[in-house]
């Protein structure tokens with residue numbers, strides 16, 4: 001296949017940051033994507049509906065002129081989140097989901113939830129009004145090996161929560177293991193999962209073999225090859241419970257290339273090219289539209305986009321910059337370690 005036209009995609013997990021970084025990156029998303037779920041882990045985090053409204057306005061103001069893009073806002077769940085505020089946010093149409101960060105799990109998550117019991121009143125309200133919970137599914141206790149965090153989260157936090165509150169809709173964000181895939185597949189309803197571009201391409205060797213590679217470090221950390229293959233099978237299967245959430249998470253290079261580097265990989269700019277490559281390799285280009293443009297809206301109860309984009313396969317490799325320059329500093333772009341031939345027309 002030399003060209004492929006699909007509905008305009010959406011990104012169901014995106015970090016746009018704020019200020020100069022927001023201005024530097026938002027155009028890379030709005031060029032290809034119609035909508036994105038915007039993660040709330042700013043400093044300070046987006047906790048209330050009022051915070052989300054103000055952040056949405058800053059995003060709209062930073063959009064390149066003429067781009068049509070709809071940020072779908074989320075709230076950062078804390079032990080003090082007010083159920084009435086959450087309900088009002090949903091009713092007003094502003095809030096699409098609430099995000100659970102176990103305290104300490106990832107970038108800017110120190111204000112996250114330590115004791116799930118304290119979050120129960122909000123979660124019960126969300127179940128009642130049909131507002132999805134997006135989870136960063138990792139436990140962070142020191143005795144759990146970092147490569148086991150997702151599985152232990154499923155067993156000790158997620159499954160007990162879903163038994164207590166079966167009506168709560170849960171999105172497992174940035175799946176990295178076959179355990180996560182199997183858990184979703186085995187559930188009857190009310191659970192789905194997003195998969196990033198980079199976890200379809202790299203396994204943990206990318207971070208550690210031949211020298212330490214901070215630009216392949218993200219959380220949840222990439223796992224062994226068998227898990228990557230399970231993610232590929234799920235993403236390219238067409239199964240409605242799996243959809244794209246890039247988790248594109250820009251950090252300036254000095255904060256990645258240092259003795260204690262930040263977690264996050266920047267993929268907004270080349271995600272569609274990378275995905276077309278992966279789906280072609282899996283002989284599943286006909287499933288790319290489901291993964292990037294149809295399954296996500298169906299899960300969130302939204303209509304798919306009516307506009308389309310066309311991907312074309314070029315004879316020569318398409319050039320992406322190794323870094324983008326932002327007002328906050330340079331940000332290295334995800335290098336898939338193979339030439340990219342698919343381009344968005």
Ligand SMILES: NC(=O)N[C@@H](CC(=O)O)C(=O)O
Pocket residue numbers: 015041106107136217218219220247249250263264265
């Ligand atoms: N994915 C990452 O490695 N980092 C994200 C946080 C997150 O999604 O966990 C970030 O905000 O930098």
Ligand SMILES: [Zn+2]
Pocket residue numbers: 106136173174219220
């Ligand atoms: Zn996360």
Ligand SMILES: [Zn+2]
Pocket residue numbers: 013014015039247249
């Ligand atoms: Zn993220």
